Amino acid sequence: MIKSVLVANRGEIARRVFRTARRMGIATVAVYSQADADALHVREADQAVLIGPAAARESYLVGEKIIAAAIETGAEAIHPGYGFLSENAAFAEAVMAAGLVWIGPPPAAINAMGLKDAAKSLMQKANVPVTPGYLGDEQSLEHLQAVTKDIGYPVLIKAVAGGGGKGMRKVDRAEDFAAALASCQREAAASFGDAKVLIETYVTRPRHIEVQIFGDSHGNVVHLFERDCSLQRRHQKVIEEAPAPGMSEAARAAVTSAAVQAAKAVNYVGAGTVEFIADASAGLQPDRIWFMEMNTRLQVEHPVTEAVTGVDLVEWQFRVASGEPLPLTQGQIKLNGHALEARLYAENPAGGFLPSIGVLEHFVLPEDIRVDTGVEEGGEVSPFYDPMIAKLIAHAPTREGASDRLAQACAEVEIWPVKTNAGFLARCLDHPDFIGGDVDTGFIERHLEELAPTPAPSSDLLAVAAAAALAEGDEDQVSPWKGLTGFRMNAEPQTTVRLYLDGVAIDAPLPDGDIEADILMTEEAEVVVFEGGETYVLATRPPLRDLDDMAGDAQVRSPMPGKVVAVAVAVGDTVVRGQPLLTLEAMKMEHALTAPFDGEVEALNVSVGDQVSEGVTLARLKASA
Structure with missing residues (x-):
């Protein structure tokens, strides 16, 4: 050993x-x-x-x-x-x-599966079904446009050396192809040093099914059942589960045997994941599941497989690397219950999912489930690495039980001032379609208007904030001599406190009795409270009006340190709300910055290739008359 x-x-x-x-x-x-x-x-x-x-x-x-x-x-x-x-x-x-x-696996296996086009060709030779599309070496825009026309829209452009959703774009119309290809190739070159792409037909109701496989140096290969990773945003996995909901025994036999066959075709040793795309328009059918790619490593979502099989996959990695045979045979590996994993990211769903960075001044994660994290209170989410804060994993005898447990865990997350997707995760898990197993890779996009916005705080939470503002907040809120709040002569006792949420005044009711909740007070006399995985910052003073807003213009500022990789407009251009202006590369992803309203570009302060700091003004817009 x-x-x-x-x-x-x-x-x-x-x-x-x-x-x-x-x-x-x-x-x-x-x-x-x-x-x-x-x-x-x-x-x-x-x-x-x-x-x-x-x-x-x-x-x-x-x-x-x-x-x-x-x-x-x-x-x-x-x-x-x-x-x-x-x-x-x-x-x-x-x-x-x-x-x-x-x-890890032999270098030959990594090479064989490392490029998506070569891997698909290899799988075709091994009689593993693959998604229809283009795998060729000719990469000119004209040629790729022509083959895409033959395949038919919509299509998926994918970096051949990619992973993690990087270098991947769905294209619905021919007129959008050139821009999507350029963005794909740029991101692929930056992330993997290889701009080559392949084209796949886009399955309209796709589900992302993957199979955990394991091989040893003695010729043994087993699978540890499947995972469903269909809940994604921008091709980045958000919630994963094992086993896949609605998976029939026939479909499971087809996909797991194909995964084992794929691993054997490259003499695989160690932990790996074979990924498939399934057409879920008529449920999971054995003949409607196609090979996509193989990840020749341990996956982020491996804990759900560990939960339902009772296997420590890292221990198996150590044993296999030491020359030992696999600890279990295929027949000895059993499914037990259901497990789900949610990826807790430092990002702002209500703000277009832009990553958030900074010090974790308040950091509370649930204690009754498995939590894998690399940070702690007082630590920092930096702009240099992936924005994932933690993985939250719940296991129960049933899918409903595991989902309920994970939703509650996400709702218990308390993090400040870094923004997170905890509340968004809880809402995904509580959505009726997700509970019913009606999921595919378009789930989040279909329900984005329900899932992304931050809900209004409850009356109980406002009451907690009101009490905190009076007890610990600004003196003007407490003293009867410095403000009207609380002052009375033979009048009814004060029952509300004026607070401001995102600049909007709220008359928050005082509680009838004691309400327990975590409360923070900032140096700016703000009350910070937590509910449902969300963080609410309520000011005790009215906001100052932004001079830019009064003038009818806006500064487009960098939300984080990064590199400008594309500028889509010029000074004098007329733009509409939501139109992309610039693209910033930060935290391993590209982020499009869009126009906040209809107007005209008055100034551009950056060019392609510029490195920018957080808060720097990149462009200035003037609102339409």
Whole structure:
């Protein structure tokens, strides 16, 4: 058995691997960038090595530094986690060439499955059904437009080296193809160093079904059943579950056998996931499920498989990498109940899902479910890495029980001042269609107007805020001599307090009795309260009017540090509300900044390629007369 392991990753996955390693008596080594010097995974490891500046390309993506750290600390093996170098065959080869154990599949298998077009061709030869589309090398705009016309709209453009929804765009109309292709290729080149794409027919009611497989060096390959990852936004998974709702035994047999066949075709060893797209327009049918790609690593959503099978997949990784056979045969792996995982992101659903960064001054996560996280109160969500804060995982005998448990857990999240999608997750899980299993990859888009906006706070929560404002807030709210609030001469006692939510005045009722709730008071005399996974900041003073708004113009500011990768307008252009103005690349994704109203572009302060800081004015608009 391996005696020591270096995890070439950060955050929650590094902590997850360390947890199993400690249980198995395996010594642990962390690597970290300057931005992660005080991170949990660094403190929890037996040893830790600084490998460079905050930017991943100068630290976590530099294989030579990671291998040097392993040799320096005497680590016997390297576990890549997921993301970063986890599916980099050259890195795997370098690890083994240095005399270290690579806890992952053979480099040949990574190469075979690393490019989506090559992987599909290989699967076709292995008689695994694949999604219809174009896999060729000719990548000119004219050629791709022509083949797409033959395939028929809508189509999906996908980076051949991609993953995690990056370099992927759905295109509904021919006139939108060129812009979507350019954005796809740009994002793919930035994320994977390869701008090549493939084209797939877009399934109108797609469900994303994936199968966890595991192989050993003795020729054994098993599956650990399927997961449904259909609840997505911009091709990024939001909620995953196992097993897939509505999966018949015939469909399960078809998809799991195809996954095992795919793994055997590349002599797979270790943990991997074979991903399929299913046409759910008539339910899950055995002949309407097609191979999409294979992820040659452990997946973010692996905890739901662990929950329903009772298997520690990281322990299996250690054992297989040590040369042992798989601990269980196919017949010994059983399904038990249902599990769901929600990805808690630092983002603002009500603000177009833009990522949020900053210090986690108040940080409370649920305690009665599995929580995998890499941060803590007082820690920081930085602009350099993925905005995922935690994974919340619930398991119960039934899907309804697991969903209820997870929805309640999401509603219990309290985080401030960083914005999160906790309330959004709770609303997704509580939606009648989700409860009924009527899900596909378009679920969130169809219901976005119901799910994204922050609901109004309840009267009970307003009462809590009102009491806090009187007890601890601005003196003007409390003193009868500095304001009219609370002052009376032979009048009825005060029953409301004037508060302001997003600049709108609210006469909040005082509670009849004591109401327990977590309350924070800011230096700006604001009351911060939590409900349903949402954070409400109620001001005790009326807001000052924004001079820009009074003048009828608006500053379009950068919501976070990033790089300008596209400018879609010029000074003098007339724009309509919601029209894309600029595209910012930050936190591993592209974010379109749009016009807040109909008007004219008065100024542009940036060009393509510019690096910008948070809050910098990128453009200025003037409202239409």
